[in-house]
Amino acid sequence: MNIFHGNILFSKNSRELAVYEDSYLVADHGKVEGIYAVLPEQYQGAEITDYGSDVIIPAFSDLHVHASQYVERGLGMDMLLSDWLNQYTFPQESRFADMNYARPIYDAFIDDMIRHGTFHACIFATIHREASSYLIRRMEERGLYGFVGKVNMNTGAPDYLRETVEESLLETERFLDEFKDNKTAKPIITPRFAPTCSEDLMKGLGTLSKKYHAGLQTHLVESRWEAEEAMRRFPGYQCDTEIYERAGLMDNGPVVGAHFIFPSEADIRILNRHGGFAVHCPDATTNIIAGIMGVSALQSQDVRVSLGTDVGGGHSLGLYTQIARSVQLSKLKWFYEPEQNKPIAFPHAFYLATKAGGSVFGNVGSLEKGYVFNALVIDGMADENIPLTPAQTVERFCYIGTTDNIKARYLNGRLIG
């Protein structure tokens, strides 16, 4: 059992923060047992870890990140998407065929993700099964929560990154099978997006999805180009999302669609039918000029919106920076497209990064009773003599904080840094 004293903050819902000032949080067997203004008698005398005026918050959930692009973050960010893919991303991803290249990068990625307070993530690896296996194995060993995918691509990509349908299905099945019993870091089927996967590959992946009860992550109506290209390559389909539905990829586990900026009504209807997540990646969609997700419009249509860093299209591995950025972009969205796109408030953005995104992994992303105690302690945000409320501390952290302001990290109730 662990008892913590401090200010405790998490999301009640998309509109409201729960804030417990000067309170006690009791965690038992790695799960939150309760929060108390006065420590109940049964706990008197127990050891207390005192965080004073620091703020204890849930660890973050990054629902879209490319581990293989970690070494590209913050480079070539003024390029156009096609140049960035061809000059940086594709040549770089191809190097993950070499395990001596892959291992140190995936280790650095995991270390840095932890440093940034993200303990739950939906991760794209590359097409290479061996490197993807290394990544998911390391995630599981470290106790991190994730859905990790070996990427599928059999068309619309350079030769050196293209698989045959048979190879792609065979390697994906080996990956799904090898890690099917993982406890926290689980395999997920990961067609890069419709422009790089043929219909027969999609259908084959659908069969694997059913056999292994595996979910789906992909880029969904990511850009105007992607939505149009999907329709060009899949004639007879009414929208991008239907490609996955008809392949049987949306019935057997979580569905995570990155970006979702240009959905038709059919895309929204299909995503909602399967309880899928739409992942808002503010910096990435700015860097690659894809536009701005209509967060409030989507939520008014009951879409489950969450947040992602999309490293390396996005530059920062800190999901907290994307909390700030999603508030900012919602203001620009409103400026340019005022209908149905009201700006979102800070509690809403914080919710996307914690409770909303966390729900894909199970009971993480909150500090309510029964949730896993995956938590961060935030400090150092106040100027001398000008105290901040807990909500102000967390807001300022999301705008100008760094990993140095994460004073402690708890994963499954254990202090890990």
Next chain:
Amino acid sequence: MNIFHGNILFSKNSRELAVYEDSYLVADHGKVEGIYAVLPEQYQGAEITDYGSDVIIPAFSDLHVHASQYVERGLGMDMLLSDWLNQYTFPQESRFADMNYARPIYDAFIDDMIRHGTFHACIFATIHREASSYLIRRMEERGLYGFVGKVNMNTGAPDYLRETVEESLLETERFLDEFKDNKTAKPIITPRFAPTCSEDLMKGLGTLSKKYHAGLQTHLVESRWEAEEAMRRFPGYQCDTEIYERAGLMDNGPVVGAHFIFPSEADIRILNRHGGFAVHCPDATTNIIAGIMGVSALQSQDVRVSLGTDVGGGHSLGLYTQIARSVQLSKLKWFYEPEQNKPIAFPHAFYLATKAGGSVFGNVGSLEKGYVFNALVIDGMADENIPLTPAQTVERFCYIGTTDNIKARYLNGRLIG
């Protein structure tokens, strides 16, 4: 004399970076004497400060920042402008009547600006002369380059922040007179913006401008509201900028107009006639929903564009973050308003923050021969085993760096941290 070894990077112009890898920079009496691939014979045997593969760049010039809003940065950032002004900014600014409140905040602001690598800045204080004097005195004592203004407001603001015309002129004159002989941190006339200054106040300030050879800083066509309100309050004027021109405020020193998002052709013509600067403040204009400056469109019309943080409307005191953000926002500008608004490249954005902005202060913002050696040493951006070029180091620093990546700071040739 100082000799430095390392990679040296600065802007040639808005299109090109000058990069000297593995070179020597010689500074004499605080100014750059030259850069050499091989150290000339006359310097052989002299002591060399070796920065290895680190990158030496010019210190930054922040052309728009409110020192008095330092303690508000990153708070209330989801509010609308009027709420933010009334709930945070105005009540907070009023406290600068109290020197015990003002002193530690201005000291912390200066320390933090230095920490972020900004040694040259155009700074708004508040209406309070005594606190403004403290700020400019401390800037001068520390050898920082600046234009610092006591703010003028006699209308359109809460009672507790409103001066009479007489008070405003009297206090401004005392401020201009007291610091007229400053060497690096100079006084500048600072009407907050047209909605808070009457015509007679503007004209009185124009007289002081002439008498003291003082320049002008203000918010210029900052938002649609501001541009319209200016025209409402100044009937018979053709545009916001003309208010300052007709008051005689644009003839006697630098002219620095913050934001400049909605200029008419007349605004542009008048600003250019006086060689004025338009200051792009990407995060601030996002936070307050003012829209996006059309950087490339303005530059094609020969407007002198520079960069500002606009703390506290902007949240970060790191001008380098605004380099990244200006590239990002130029992409969104292009997405929403493709005509004449091509995205800007990283070298262009870096130029805005260094050589372009620096020119208002004199020979700072470059490392060409004759420039003051106000410089930063950037390191720690490369991942293990994946080397970066100097330009990549600086780009990544602007996207994901922190003050920890500024390994050394030189002001007037002297190491200051």
